[in-house]
Amino acid sequence: xxxxxxxxxxxECSAALLLNFAKKHDCKAHRPxxxxxxxxxxxxxxxxxxxxxxILQLKPQDQLIVxxxxxxxxxxxxxxxxxxxxxxxxxxxxxxxxYALDYALKFLEANPxxxxxxxxxxxxxxxxxxxxxxxxAAATKRPVQSTYLMIQPSNSSPKDKISALAVKVKNLxxxxxxxxxxxxxxxxxxxxxxxxxxxRTVSLANSKTVDDMQLGLDxxxxxxxxxxCQDAQVIGRLMEKQAAKSQRxxxxxxHIETLVNQVPRLIKxxxxxxxxxxxxxxxxxxxxxxxxxxxxxxxxxLGGLFLGILAGVWMPGIVLAIEGLILTISIFVSWAKxxxxxxxxxxxxxxxxYILSKITLYLAFLVKPQTQWIRTxxxxxxxxxxxx
Numbered sequence: 079x080x081x082x083x084x085x086x087x088x089x090e091c092s093a094a095l096l097l098n099f100a101k102k103h104d105c106k107a108h109r110p111x112x113x114x115x116x117x118x119x120x121x122x123x124x125x126x127x128x129x130x131x132x133i134l135q136l137k138p139q140d141q142l143i144v145x146x147x148x149x150x151x152x153x154x155x156x157x158x159x160x161x162x163x164x165x166x167x168x169x170x171x172x173x174x175x176x177y178a179l180d181y182a183l184k185f186l187e188a189n190p191x192x193x194x195x196x197x198x199x200x201x202x203x204x205x206x207x208x209x210x211x212x213x214x215a216a217a218t219k220r221p222v223q224s225t226y227l228m229i230q231p232s233n234s235s236p237k238d239k240i241s242a243l244a245v246k247v248k249n250l251x252x253x254x255x256x257x258x259x260x261x262x263x264x265x266x267x268x269x270x271x272x273x274x275x276x277x278r279t280v281s282l283a284n285s286k287t288v289d290d291m292q293l294g295l296d297x298x299x300x301x302x303x304x305x306x307c308q309d310a311q312v313i314g315r316l317m318e319k320q321a322a323k324s325q326r327x328x329x330x331x332x333h334i335e336t337l338v339n340q341v342p343r344l345i346k347x348x349x350x351x352x353x354x355x356x357x358x359x360x361x362x363x364x365x366x367x368x369x370x371x372x373x374x375x376x377x378x379x380l381g382g383l384f385l386g387i388l389a390g391v392w393m394p395g396i397v398l399a400i401e402g403l404i405l406t407i408s409i410f411v412s413w414a415k416x417x418x419x420x421x422x423x424x425x426x427x428x429x430x431x432y433i434l435s436k437i438t439l440y441l442a443f444l445v446k447p448q449t450q451w452i453r454t455x456x457x458x459x460x461x462x463x464x465x466x
Contacts, residue, residue, distance in 0.1 A: 120149050222306075256306065
């Protein structure tokens, strides 16, 4: 059971490093009309920066809509000052990004766009991103995920740097590998584009902690597996201090919950529909958060060592040692190719301490998993001065 996710991780990271066979799509012929949806819950401090990066990328026929969802601050008023459309929603029993997006889609039904783009309200969208993902979605009739990375806080700690590297492996390295192998990716969050005809085939009204990932799985099973667009880039931010703990808990508990519940569903759908792409998504999803994977491997290896010492049975320990080598190579080559500028060799040496700090987070999943969306209280961060 350990060998499978480790082997899949190794294949994805190796493909990102070694191969260059990505299928090219002709997306220049048609530029669709677009509606960009920005769900926002109490984002008054940072939403203007996000909107400023979006407004410059839109055409006169496009729409930019902010969904002020259960806000108790000035989010709606500040967004209105930017000249965008603002719709407000108040429903404290049904909170979360999924409900906000579902509300916006109903708002658009009278005059639907060709492509819907979702951008979180705390992100910076690089120039050209909206055009690229919208064209690709329109050309392929499939969902598209841009590169969604995290900027480190100013005065970032080694833990912040390692956390950002883990996000880069998950949201950049592995999707590149899947793209090179002509396989679909998971939806990782902000910077997603959907053909209107596709996004209306599934329900968004839920409050799951990782509703973006769940949406991608539902669409894949429905026949629309997501594509990855490496050149399009959206930057979010890692929180600091207590907010960082809440953010990591939400991400990782949601990932584990989705892994446990959805991998069997994907495998069953793959068999019923005779589709290899669904099996590939299941294998990709079977890789737990890297820290958890290392913790499970370390614990199992310790058991294998005791088995060898006490019973003289060394084969499990040998297999686990090989798995550990493969896992180490996967992480190291990802860092060497994509993360060396952000994380020094000295910082890499702090990985064991970072992993130890995550043990309580995973134990909390066994005791009281976070299964619903809870907003992370955000630190106010200036993107122009934060370190990359």
